[in-house]
Amino acid sequence: MEAGLADTALTVPLRAVLERVHAHGPQTVPAIARSLYVTRQGVQALVDRGRDLGLVETVPNPAHRRSHLVVLTPAGNDLFDTVRADELARLDVVASGLDPVDVAAAVRVLDHLILSLEGLTHPQTPTTSTDPAERSTR
Amino acid sequence: MEAGLADTALTVPLRAVLERVHAHGPQTVPAIARSLYVTRQGVQALVDRGRDLGLVETVPNPAHRRSHLVVLTPAGNDLFDTVRADELARLDVVASGLDPVDVAAAVRVLDHLILSLEGLTHPQTPTTSTDPAERSTR
DNA sequence: CGTAGATTGACAAGTCCCTTGTCATTATGA
DNA sequence: TCATAATGACAAGGGACTTGTCAATCTACG
Structure with missing residues (x-):
């Protein structure tokens, strides 16, 4: 990037x-x-x-x-x-x-990681959480 | 981490x-x-x-x-x-x-990304490249 | 309506990581 | 042997981030 x-x-x-x-x-x-x-x-x-x-x-x-x-x-x-x-x-x-099926699986894994790590490191307010619509883009 | x-x-x-x-x-x-x-x-x-x-x-x-x-x-x-x-x-x-199958797919995707981006950003000596055995660990 | 608590702007000091640049020393290869 | 590359060492500087603080604003509750 x-x-x-x-x-x-x-x-x-x-x-x-x-x-x-x-x-x-x-x-x-x-x-x-x-x-x-x-x-x-x-x-x-x-x-x-x-x-x-x-x-x-x-x-x-x-x-x-x-x-x-x-x-x-x-x-x-x-x-x-x-x-x-x-x-x-x-x-x-x-x-x-890249295999599109693999990419889709990777997106699922990364989404899960983001949410899980968010819970691990910021175990407080779930109100202002990251917009889920932002992930899984393209 | x-x-x-x-x-x-x-x-x-x-x-x-x-x-x-x-x-x-x-x-x-x-x-x-x-x-x-x-x-x-x-x-x-x-x-x-x-x-x-x-x-x-x-x-x-x-x-x-x-x-x-x-x-x-x-x-x-x-x-x-x-x-x-x-x-x-x-x-x-x-x-x-996490689904182990998804994780395996994600590892494939990330390995591909590392190699591709390495080619994009360092289009020179492929000699001292990263040890592939290091990836895909656990 | 008023007040306590949370949020925000603004300013500051400081740390960490990384870069580029340079020069002398050591390795490498033709 | 000699030119080139790699390395150690030192330097200067920038970008991003943190913590801390204080006053101003907002929010919620009694």
Whole structure:
């Protein structure tokens, strides 16, 4: 994945933030942090850099006066689409040697691992858990 | 995995170095670095810390006057065994909900991914490639 | 309605891992 | 033998993450 980011100003964690906003729409910094299993302070630094790069911006949040929503700018959206297309092109080469049945099984295993490890390492609130719809994608 | 290291002086990368030496015996720093896809300088720093902790030591290398071999001390070996046992205990809980057939398929997929991505990102010498026997373990 | 507790923004200090770069020393192979 | 590659050692720097703190805001309950 890093290879596809080489020509851009993105890093892997920053790409993860963009992906999250791209897939789930405007969110607050703490919401992104919870979905990525890191602290809000760390995500805040990534968002700040994304804003400096003109890839994201913060808009008022009707549900909270101080906690703004992070959204993609047109430039950020375009860049993410480009990076994503680049990754998929590389993946096609890799996928050519894979059995779709095996891939489906692998997805089941990894989904189970994510859920199990989530239970092992974060045995608290199951409320803000990761959106299951995010997994099993492609 | 990090959870199992919480009580120890280990970090995830340092654990990886110990695992490599544990599984493949005495090796030079550059050899470990190649197997982990990082630079020898980075591994050298990890080995230095491992030595400070009394977990590894360097012994003369009959094949090279300056490039010593990294080996586990008894303390390092014991600690790794303990950590490993701890991890397996946790894994048993996770594995209870997994279909062995799916796991086997997942291993095939991941092996393919490792090899394919290795080809994509390191399109050079296939000589010092990762030992295939290391994968598909348990 | 008011207040206690939780969440959030903002700022700070610090650690860990990894990178690139350099130079002298040692190995390797033509 | 000699050019090239690999290695050790030292350095500088960056990126990501953590913990800690305090004030402002939100939420829920009495």
